[in-house]
Amino acid sequence: MSSDSASSAPAARSENRLAARMRRYARVSGVVAGEAARFAGRRLLGRGGVDSATHAAEIKAALGGLKGPLMKVAQMLATIPDALPADYAVELAQLQSNAPPMGRPFVRRRMAAELGRDWRRHFREFPLEPAAAASLGQVHRAVLADGRTVACKLQYPDIESAVEADLAQLRLVFAIYRRYDAAIDTARIYEEICARLREEIDYEREARHLRLYAEMLADEPEVHVPVPADPLCTRRLLTMSWLEGRPLLAFKTAPRELRNALALRMFRAWYIPFYRYGVIHGDPHLGNYTVREDFHLNLMDFGCVRIFEPSFVGAVIDLYWALVRGDRDLAVHAYETWGFSHLTDEVIDILNEWAAYLYGPLMEDRPRLIDESRSSHEGRRVAIRVHRRLREAGGVMPPREFVFMDRAAIGLGAVFLHLAAEVNWHRLFLELIDGFDLDALAARQRAALARHGLAPAA
Numbered sequence: 001m002s003s004d005s006a007s008s009a010p011a012a013r014s015e016n017r018l019a020a021r022m023r024r025y026a027r028v029s030g031v032v033a034g035e036a037a038r039f040a041g042r043r044l045l046g047r048g049g050v051d052s053a054t055h056a057a058e059i060k061a062a063l064g065g066l067k068g069p070l071m072k073v074a075q076m077l078a079t080i081p082d083a084l085p086a087d088y089a090v091e092l093a094q095l096q097s098n099a100p101p102m103g104r105p106f107v108r109r110r111m112a113a114e115l116g117r118d119w120r121r122h123f124r125e126f127p128l129e130p131a132a133a134a135s136l137g138q139v140h141r142a143v144l145a146d147g148r149t150v151a152c153k154l155q156y157p158d159i160e161s162a163v164e165a166d167l168a169q170l171r172l173v174f175a176i177y178r179r180y181d182a183a184i185d186t187a188r189i190y191e192e193i194c195a196r197l198r199e200e201i202d203y204e205r206e207a208r209h210l211r212l213y214a215e216m217l218a219d220e221p222e223v224h225v226p227v228p229a230d231p232l233c234t235r236r237l238l239t240m241s242w243l244e245g246r247p248l249l250a251f252k253t254a255p256r257e258l259r260n261a262l263a264l265r266m267f268r269a270w271y272i273p274f275y276r277y278g279v280i281h282g283d284p285h286l287g288n289y290t291v292r293e294d295f296h297l298n299l300m301d302f303g304c305v306r307i308f309e310p311s312f313v314g315a316v317i318d319l320y321w322a323l324v325r326g327d328r329d330l331a332v333h334a335y336e337t338w339g340f341s342h343l344t345d346e347v348i349d350i351l352n353e354w355a356a357y358l359y360g361p362l363m364e365d366r367p368r369l370i371d372e373s374r375s376s377h378e379g380r381r382v383a384i385r386v387h388r389r390l391r392e393a394g395g396v397m398p399p400r401e402f403v404f405m406d407r408a409a410i411g412l413g414a415v416f417l418h419l420a421a422e423v424n425w426h427r428l429f430l431e432l433i434d435g436f437d438l439d440a441l442a443a444r445q446r447a448a449l450a451r452h453g454l455a456p457a458a
Contacts, residue, residue, distance in 0.1 A: 245290025263421030282404035284411030
């Protein structure tokens with residue numbers, strides 16, 4: 001290759017990325033702008049009235065034709081409390097990550113680009129058809145040269161361009177929502193989604209997350225995470241052990257003892273890392289865990305992992321004790337530690353109402369359902385009431401750390417409802433926080449993150 005052609009290669013790649021991004025802008029902005037125009041028109045012609053349920057259904061239909069990051073964002077928004085009005089969240093929750101798989105030529109090109117032209121020497125078997133396809137990449141079930149069965153996750157082409165294009169349009173979506181409903185300032189929610197989604201397309205980072213979780217859950221023999229095959233991992237290719245298992249919902253009618261045991265393993269898999277290391281898996285999607293033949297739990301998909309300041313974890317525990325003891329000053333201290341400001345007595349009362357609902361199962365010393373109304377509707381009713389009261393009180397800006405913390409809590413609650421698990425959540429929680437020490441958590445977190453090349457919370 002000549003020096004001229006070599007020097008022009010980066011420029012060509014940059015131009016290709018720009019072109020891909022502009023194509024994505026055109027597709028996505030057409031959907032967003034069209035829905036925004038219809039929304040504004042209805043408000044004008046309908047004398048201010050908007051049928052949010054109808055509009056939400058139309059947005060779901062429009063977004064259903066756009067795969068990739070925007071689909072991922074839509075699914076995130078559906079499970080983040082107060083990111084969207086309830087009608088919109090219900091509709092977007094029904095979106096499915098069913099992107100069509102990339103063809104054989106793409107697979108060959110991607111594997112050669114990541115591992116070299118002789119990439120097949122690493123494998124005994126490598127089917128060119130994927131075993132699963134999702135919003136950001138597809139997974140191939142392969143067999144390494146040494147006989148190990150692995151999952152090879154290949155990132156779709158031009159994902160970085162698609163992410164930036166879609167995030168730019170998400171800002172417009174939030175601006176529209178802000179004009180519709182000022183109860184929640186979504187600025188920090190937007191910041192958090194941007195940060196996590198950009199991390200999620202870095203498969204080298206996800207491999208580090210896998211190793212971190214293997215360390216944090218080392219004393220949980222009934223929870224398993226994939227093991228990365230380090231020489232075969234790059235920024236756009238993640239090769240890891242294949243974990244066999246059945247979908248969790250296949251156990252909805254299993255004996256109660258087994259359903260309770262699965263719920264216990266789920267709870268510990270999520271909250272041991274949080275209370276002992278300040279880390280949480282931010283994507284409690286039903287497709288991200290399966291059950292093995294021995295009824296152990298497989299935990300997968302570690303792209304969306306949130307690292308918290310130790311003080312954030314301490315405030316979660318402070319708020320629990322504030323509710324138990326009726327200690328209003330301690331509750332205010334917890335909210336201020338999280339970054340809430342301008343806390344009037346009215347806003348504190350409203351926040352305490354939502355907190356009392358979330359912490360409710362942890363405050364009763366008895367086996368019980370996570371939600372004794374036996375559906376998610378009660379939580380939605382509480383959220384709507386809290387949302388209305390916050391709007392009347394002038395609105396709040398929730399800390400960005402809440403986004404995936406609340407998402408995990410709500411997502412796990414839905415799993416426990418599916419299982420109809422009856423567990424003493426109170427004792428389980430107290431066991432996890434027994435002997436909690438903020439300095440010890442900070443030291444443990446620093447050491448673990450350093451071992452795996454990860455930075456503390458920004």
